[in-house]
Amino acid sequence: MLARQFDEMEDEYLRERKADIEQVAERILRALAKQESLLPQVSHARDFGGEDPLVLVANDIAPADMLQFKGSVFTGFVTDVGGRTSHTAIVARSMDIPAVVGAREASRLVRQDDWLIIDGDTGVVVINPTPIVLEEYRFRQRQSELERAKLHRLRHMPSVTLDGQAIELLANIELPGDAANALKAGAVGVGLFRSEFLFMNRDGQLPDEDEQFEAYRAAVEAMRGLPVTIRTIDIGADKPLDRMAVHELRHEHALNPALGLRAIRWSLSEPAMFRQQLRAILRASAHGKVKVLIPMVAHRSEILATLEALERARQQLRDAGVAFNRVEVGAMIEVPAAALTLPLLLKHFDFVSIGTNDLIQYTLAIDRADEAVAHLYDPWHPAVLGLISAVINAANAAGKHVSVCGEMAGDIGFTELLLGMGLRSLSMHPSQISAVKQRVLRSDTTRLAKLAQAVLLHEDPAQAWLSAQERSAQRTTSA
Numbered sequence: 001m002l003a004r005q006f007d008e009m010e011d012e013y014l015r016e017r018k019a020d021i022e023q024v025a026e027r028i029l030r031a032l033a034k035q036e037s038l039l040p041q042v043s044h045a046r047d048f049g050g051e052d053p054l055v056l057v058a059n060d061i062a063p064a065d066m067l068q069f070k071g072s073v074f075t076g077f078v079t080d081v082g083g084r085t086s087h088t089a090i091v092a093r094s095m096d097i098p099a100v101v102g103a104r105e106a107s108r109l110v111r112q113d114d115w116l117i118i119d120g121d122t123g124v125v126v127i128n129p130t131p132i133v134l135e136e137y138r139f140r141q142r143q144s145e146l147e148r149a150k151l152h153r154l155r156h157m158p159s160v161t162l163d164g165q166a167i168e169l170l171a172n173i174e175l176p177g178d179a180a181n182a183l184k185a186g187a188v189g190v191g192l193f194r195s196e197f198l199f200m201n202r203d204g205q206l207p208d209e210d211e212q213f214e215a216y217r218a219a220v221e222a223m224r225g226l227p228v229t230i231r232t233i234d235i236g237a238d239k240p241l242d243r244m245a246v247h248e249l250r251h252e253h254a255l256n257p258a259l260g261l262r263a264i265r266w267s268l269s270e271p272a273m274f275r276q277q278l279r280a281i282l283r284a285s286a287h288g289k290v291k292v293l294i295p296m297v298a299h300r301s302e303i304l305a306t307l308e309a310l311e312r313a314r315q316q317l318r319d320a321g322v323a324f325n326r327v328e329v330g331a332m333i334e335v336p337a338a339a340l341t342l343p344l345l346l347k348h349f350d351f352v353s354i355g356t357n358d359l360i361q362y363t364l365a366i367d368r369a370d371e372a373v374a375h376l377y378d379p380w381h382p383a384v385l386g387l388i389s390a391v392i393n394a395a396n397a398a399g400k401h402v403s404v405c406g407e408m409a410g411d412i413g414f415t416e417l418l419l420g421m422g423l424r425s426l427s428m429h430p431s432q433i434s435a436v437k438q439r440v441l442r443s444d445t446t447r448l449a450k451l452a453q454a455v456l457l458h459e460d461p462a463q464a465w466l467s468a469q470e471r472s473a474q475r476t477t478s479a
């Protein structure tokens with residue numbers, strides 16, 4: 001009834017708030033039922049469909065709820081709303097399960113007990129496939145399993161190009177438990193630990209300094225001496241904190257959350273919590289190699305306030321006689337303003353990491369979580385490629401470490417182009433590392449640099465890159 005009232009609202013923003021009400025209702029029901037989790041866990045699999053793999057089809061799934069997917073009975077999911085780089089999709093990718101987001105009508109069209117094919121590669125969902133279609137997809141599934149098994153063999157092979165350039169392949173993780181997977185997949189470190197996931201599903205009780213420290217330490221120890229880059233909390237936009245967890249509701253009523261109080265802006269507005277997190281991260285540095293990464297910086301005032309907060313956190317630990325080591329401090333390049341004033345950031349930070357998910361969103365003014373404009377969310381846009389290339393060049397020229405940690409890093413369609421732009425470090429979901437490594441092993445960076453330069457000047461870089469690759473393949477075949 002309430003949902004219908006929301007559906008009838010004229011204002012699109014208010015209409016979309018239906019999802020918030022639905023989430024609250026779900027949580028209330030869960031609390032009333034005193035269930036630990038919103039989603040059935042593996043041990044209950046038999047109650048939910050016996051041997052058949054289960055798929056969850058929903059209008060929307062919040063990133064916080066996606067976390068509960070880990071270890072649940074579902075082997076795939078489909079949502080009506082969301083974009084490829086929404087955090088819901090990102091968590092699904094990190095779990096390495098088939099998912100299609102932004103399928104618009106799926107929750108209306110799919111019925112309980114329907115059979116579904118989820119083709120996460122192409123974003124296709126087939127409801128009750130015919131035997132021929134089912135057989136075709138079973139064949140593709142077998143092929144892709146074989147391919148993955150082959151790729152898996154590359155996991156301990158050094159990641160070096162044909163012309164001898166070492167390429168660093170790092171992992172993106174959401175929770176400390178993911179570090180083991182990163183190591184198994186052959187990652188040489190964690191390039192992005194999205195620490196905000198520790199703050200979700202907390203029913204109003206955010207993790208204190210000790211709990212955070214234990215989580216960071218667990219990740220650091222699991223990586224056995226390899227570097228772990230911990231990003232300070234990037235809350236806001238499509239990753240709201242629990243309603244109860246923030247004291248001031250102003251955080252949740254932003255008219256345009258992607259442009260509102262998120263990431264470092266949020267941290268600087270909660271200085272005590274920010275320092276608490278920084279102390280926890282610094283304390284973890286006594287147990288391994290830790291780097292700190294600051295999301296969404298764009299202003300000089302933010303840089304100075306961040307570095308000051310870090311210095312205060314260090315001083316507090318010194319005063320208390322608590323051990324910590326030197327940590328490198330890096331900035332995410334996610335806002336065009338940061339890319340365009342890179343020398344300022346390079347002056348203050350030890351390294352930079354390009355967050356292409358947000359850089360694309362903010363360069364093109366496309367909400368990354370909105371499927372209505374998903375077709376315009378284009379990593380190949382010349383403005384996006386121009387900014388990425390300029391950041392890589394400037395960082396390399398200044399001798400500062402630069403990597404890409406957005407979804408482009410794990411997309412093999414971009415590996416060669418990024419190498420051609422001069423990138424030597426990429427951070428991605430562990431499950432993507434072997435496929436990217438295979439591309440690296442076949443690459444010649446000198447040749448790719450020439451191709452990349454030509455493509456960057458082109459008005460249709462995607463087409464130009466495709467043609468250049470085809471010409472290059474023909475030359476190799478005829479040689």
Ligand code: PEP
Binds near residue numbers: 192194355
């Ligand atoms: C990005 O924006 O590219 C990024 C890696 O951060 P997130 O996806 O968590 O916003």
Ligand code: MG
Binds near residue numbers: 295334355357358
């Ligand atoms: Mg981001």
